[in-house]
Amino acid sequence: MAAASDEGMSPHPATGHLPGTALAMVGIDKHFGEVLANASVDFSARWGEVHALLGENGAGKSTLMSILAGLYRPDNGQLLVDGQPVVLHSPKDAIKHGIGMVYQHYRLVPSQTVTENMLLGLPGAPLRLDTRRAARDIEELSERYQLRVDPYRPVWQLSVGEQQRVEILKALHRGARILILDEPTAVLTPQEADALMRTIRHIASEGRTVIFISHKLEEVRSVADRVTVLRAGRLVGSGLDMAEMSARDLARLMVGTDLPGRIRPRPRASGAPRLTLRRLCALDDRGLQALRSVDLTIHAGEIVGVAGVAGNGQRELAQVLTGMRKPASGQVFLDDIDVTGAGARQMALAGVAHIPEDRLGEGLVGNLPLLDSALMKSYYQPPISSGPFLNLKSAVQFTRGLIARFNVAGATPRTIARLLSGGQLQRFLLAREMSMQPRAIVAVHPTRGLDVAATHTVQEWLMSCSGEGCALLLISEDLDELLQLSDRVAVLYEGSIVAAVDREEADRERIGLMMIGSYQPDQVAV
């Protein structure tokens, strides 16, 4: 398929340019503040190929491609299109060089029609928009690439899949010879995804280049000619021939092989079952199946980590267990009590504490004093309130207790919450949740965005909770953290628990395979 096989391939003596090479990125560095997103990454793709870019969340894939699309400028490094060095100042420049990108979040104007969206910002748009001709062009394009969409419908009426088609058509209409798709199948139904794969092959067969960002191994294997793998912002596999790569090879490249040292020395606890999920199903906000018959038991004193690529049901799982989402079917037990479908307050009263993903957004009230955030989970009980009345004195006392317990320096009940640092806020939130004397804790990304010291404190606290007999469900994108803390690691893939493996038997390669949906039962002992 690749144009590379056409004839003898020898690099151009002066530029090192191989015939058939569509683009090359050389030595790309990109920092965001202190965070290193790309470190001397090389990337090249040929005309007429589908090139997959693989990596975990935060591996730097989107950053690299946004540089190629002119959205970001690299700190260092060079870009060559068709062997010619180019400097892209804006996405417009990128389009001029035939580079078009379809982002994960579409950039369409909902109130305007498909045609109007296509014409938007088109270079040299005439004073009078010739929408009829444009609509004809769109119909032609959508016929050619099997991207069916009605040019006269307003965008807000379109499904997510249709909006994606509009974005792809938009890029093609602008003459994209290099098309970048950022996790295009994440929002699609399986049928839509299949159709998209056919379209991608068709586009490539015309000699264009398609760069396909994904972490779903199966679809990458089915559609791509070559693959480049990033891990933690660095290149770990460059332009590998897909036919020669096994799923195992790719998984190993993606997540690495070395296990982090375990910081939880204690042998696995064998308490009674504390939190039990039985054939639990739930829908996401769009009404699609987000959890598919999840079975999981967490014992008293046990930490079960949930690994998985974001968007595979983690959010919905945490919501169901904290009473924020009603399950579609299945059951949830806390000890022997059926708490299926209980609301947020009932769950909290039953003893499920919650460390939400977004502290200020979901757990605390940033614009009010700490006092108000402190009382959120207990204000309706004595001693804070008696009948309908609040007792200010005991409320202040309670808040002082929380502040002292987690040693939030300099804070008083009057301190406005958002003025504290992330680590202080997380400690305060932990103290609040602990004051409920929980029997189970659902922690979502509990150390995200924290510095080393705060991360350590939070991890220590989570371990001490489990030491006291709490069942802990730890949802994290940080595989190292999961492996350091968990007694067992369960992997969520497309809403199902692929496997729950004991920490002793877990290795990164297996978990990586499961995370990208390439797990075979005989490969991993459950």
Added chain:
Amino acid sequence: MAASSLLGGFDWRAPLGVGRSLLLAFATFALLLLLLGKNPLSAYAAIFSGALGSGYSIGEVLVKLIPFVLCALAATVPARVGLVNVGGEGQLYMGAWLASFAALNLTSLPAWLMIPVLIVTGFAGGAGWAGICGFLRVKAGLNETISSLLLNYVGTLVVDHFVHGPWKQQSAQGWPFTAPFVDAARLPTFLGSRVHLGIVLALGGVALTYFVLRWTRWGFEVRIVGGNPEAARRSGIPVGRYLLVAMAIGGGMAGLAGMCEVSAIQGRLRPGISNGYGYIGFLASWLANHNPLWTVATSALLAIIVVGGDVMQVNVNLPSASIDILTGLLLFFILGRSRKVVAA
């Protein structure tokens, strides 16, 4: 900042930011007066002496204070859960409308029964009207600022329809009036002035709102809903119900103002019972940083400006409605304050 906290209570810092806006508004208005060749100092002196110079004028200030305070609460209560109710005017009219319906039909009730009925119907009329906005907001995500503003026009037109049509008094010779209310349906007045029972309702409403917000669980829940709805949902507070109820209570307060105007001042239902009271109340609430106690002070200030403004317009020889420029400037500078202060 902490104006809406359990610890904040009666927050003395709140007026500081507001003071600057007030000063700017008065200064700008003074500049306009100078451009017109008028002496701003004598204009402001005319306002205050006109409003506070005699027992009668002080009574008139108190008469205006009643609808201003009630309409301020109409904006304050929803504001505490994060809603913007601009619909005080329409809610006032609908409260007046429903109370008039009771007053015109239950003519045989004695006063001790009639007045509670008027209070309930006045409240219900405004609450129902605002409840529409609350309901649409919760169920359909419709912005309550827009819907409440638009319903102002509908509310006044509903009253117009009834006073021009079905409820029009036959002997009124073409005037759009209902029949006068029976004596039992007139709120009692005090001290030989036009100050009426509504002052008790208004100040009682302020005290109750303040007490509930500061000292009860409901008040705490209101704070959390207003501060972070997502966090409120996660601690099990029924956020939608709070939005709906707060909107309805606010509307009910405006409805009481409308009831007071027809029952105590006009003695019948007719168009134009409110001279933009709903909007002035909105202004009073924002001036007070949505602190119920402060709304009494800001409403009083606005009542002085409105009552004294009439005197000023005559004394300094300005066109009528030029005092509206001053209230408009006040609103402009209040809303122009930094978002952060408002959010807190």
